[in-house]
Amino acid sequence: MAGDNVIKHSSENPFESMKKRFDVAAKIIGLDESDYNVLIAPQKAVIVNIPVTMDDGKVRVFEGFRVVHNANLGPSKGGIRYSMDVHLDEVKALAAWMTWKCAVVGIPYGGGKGGIKCDPRSMSKGELERLTRSYTDLMVDVFGPDKDIPAPDMGTGPQEMAWIMDEYSKLVGHSTPAVVTGKPIVLGGSLGRVEATGRGVMVSTRSALSKLGISPIGATTAVQGFGNVGSISAKLLASQGMKVVAISDVSGAYYNENGINVEEAIAYRDGNKGTLEGFTAGRKITNAELLELEVDVLVPAAMEDQINEENADRIKAKMIVEGANGPTSASADEILNRKGIMVVPDILANAGGVTVSYFEWVQNRLGYFWTEERVYRRADRVMKTAFEGVYAASQKYNISMRIAAYVVAIEKVAEVEKLRGKFGL
Ligand code: GLU
Numbered sequence: 001m002a003g004d005n006v007i008k009h010s011s012e013n014p015f016e017s018m019k020k021r022f023d024v025a026a027k028i029i030g031l032d033e034s035d036y037n038v039l040i041a042p043q044k045a046v047i048v049n050i051p052v053t054m055d056d057g058k059v060r061v062f063e064g065f066r067v068v069h070n071a072n073l074g075p076s077k078g079g080i081r082y083s084m085d086v087h088l089d090e091v092k093a094l095a096a097w098m099t100w101k102c103a104v105v106g107i108p109y110g111g112g113k114g115g116i117k118c119d120p121r122s123m124s125k126g127e128l129e130r131l132t133r134s135y136t137d138l139m140v141d142v143f144g145p146d147k148d149i150p151a152p153d154m155g156t157g158p159q160e161m162a163w164i165m166d167e168y169s170k171l172v173g174h175s176t177p178a179v180v181t182g183k184p185i186v187l188g189g190s191l192g193r194v195e196a197t198g199r200g201v202m203v204s205t206r207s208a209l210s211k212l213g214i215s216p217i218g219a220t221t222a223v224q225g226f227g228n229v230g231s232i233s234a235k236l237l238a239s240q241g242m243k244v245v246a247i248s249d250v251s252g253a254y255y256n257e258n259g260i261n262v263e264e265a266i267a268y269r270d271g272n273k274g275t276l277e278g279f280t281a282g283r284k285i286t287n288a289e290l291l292e293l294e295v296d297v298l299v300p301a302a303m304e305d306q307i308n309e310e311n312a313d314r315i316k317a318k319m320i321v322e323g324a325n326g327p328t329s330a331s332a333d334e335i336l337n338r339k340g341i342m343v344v345p346d347i348l349a350n351a352g353g354v355t356v357s358y359f360e361w362v363q364n365r366l367g368y369f370w371t372e373e374r375v376y377r378r379a380d381r382v383m384k385t386a387f388e389g390v391y392a393a394s395q396k397y398n399i400s401m402r403i404a405a406y407v408v409a410i411e412k413v414a415e416v417e418k419l420r421g422k423f424g425l
Pocket of ligand 1: 077078079080149150151152153154181325350351353354355357
């Protein structure tokens with residue numbers, strides 16, 4: 001997402017932001033210097049320049065990235081982002097977050113991430129296809145069902161995954177659906193994958209509310225971002241009896257103290273070229289104002305660095321559940337802690353997506369597909385178990401849920417690294 005309405009702070013480098021949390025957690029668990037040095041550095045970072053013939057016949061060159069942060073626990077896993085804001089340090093941070101995320105929920109993957117600096121909204125379907133296929137060609141030695149497995153992220157979805165699957169399969173000479181997740185169902189996608197991240201946000205919100213002794217019935221929430229994660233989180237939170245008082249996208253934020261009908265908002269967006277522009281079921285406010293509403297639960301589900309040292313002090317929510325990756329800058333952590341706001345961190349709260357990606361990969365390799373009910377039941381169990389594990393660590397060390405999640409993850413990846421030895425991919 002980009003636009004005047006979304007707060008952007010380039011002041012905090014996302015990789016530095018990740019590292020600050022890592023440093024705090026590393027100290028708590030007494031990580032030795034060698035392990036520290038191995039775990040903080042990405043194992044691989046590939047930069048490619050992708051020439052694409054545009055519809056007007058001219059060739060444009062796009063910069064693309066794929067970072068494998070760590071592949072100790074298994075093949076690296078993580079989405080591919082199409083956005084004009086993509087840069088190497090962002091992809092490095094997002095890849096590291098995938099390592100910690102997979103470790104927190106206990107799935108056998110390492111962390112990776114990819115990105116292409118482009119504006120997908122201004123490109124035709126043909127241009128996007130040629131871009132995605134050429135990127136796959138250039139990454140053929142990086143990707144692989146036992147090596148590195150991409151998935152959707154901001155600006156990409158099932159169609160891009162289908163192109164990657166097709167191009168990769170052609171290059172290796174046989175159909176390889178398990179090379180990528182988040183595929184369309186007919187092509188080997190998993191039931192429940194599209195809803196998975198939002199569902200995980202809902203499950204972790206419920207767990208967190210119960211720790212604070214707040215009933216979901218009538219609890220208020222504001223959700224920033226109305227893409228896949230934001231809109232489905234909002235819909236599922238409403239299905240639990242919560243009152244969604246504000247939603248937003250690049251066009252601005254919409255507030256209604258009596259609650260917004262999320263299904264109606266989704267239908268409006270879908271019939272309005274994907275934006276909430278002109279939505280009248282709520283009073284128009286800014287994205288910045290949405291973040292500062294007095295609600296029980298704030299769900300930032302847009303982009304990085306939305307809650308930062310400039311606005312953290314004005315956050316009035318009782319709890320923040322991070323649907324996006326990195327929506328809170330490291331400098332805001334301390335302010336939120338001081339204010340006693342419980343933060344369910346990204347690497348836990350939004351892990352439902354990669355969990356069902358793992359289920360998709362398992363189903364592809366089995367050649368046997370699960371019912372939606374089975375996917376949900378298993379994903380919910382993974383999310384609840386992970387939440388309790390992180391909560392227990394936060395109690396044990398008397399630390400925030402964020403640092404606790406890093407502690408749980410780093411302990412696991414460090415242990416595996418010790419068992420395997422330091423240099424294996
Ligand atoms: N892009 C999603 C994330 O940040 C999903 C990654 C995946 O499914 O591999 O968690």
